[in-house]
Amino acid sequence: MPQFDQTGPAGGGPGSGRGMGPCGAGMRRGAGCCGRRRFISPKNELAALEEEEKALEKELETVREEKAALQSKEK
Secondary structure, three states: OOOOOOOOHHHOOOOOOOOOOOOOOOOHHHOOOOOOOOOOOHHHHHHHHHHHHHHHHHHHHHHHHHHHHHHHHHO
């Protein structure tokens, strides 16, 4: 959070950065001192988990693409 206002990088909201702030302390996805799941209802939690799942799938696809690019350069 650039100004510790919970807006995240480019206004993306909390948990959208690299987890380097005081709540993340370098831990994955902001699971640091501030805790993790603080949602009002199970419906909100489900929506947040679905968003996180999509983000992780996108990240995994990026890793796979980078891996394939490196493997093709080795040959």
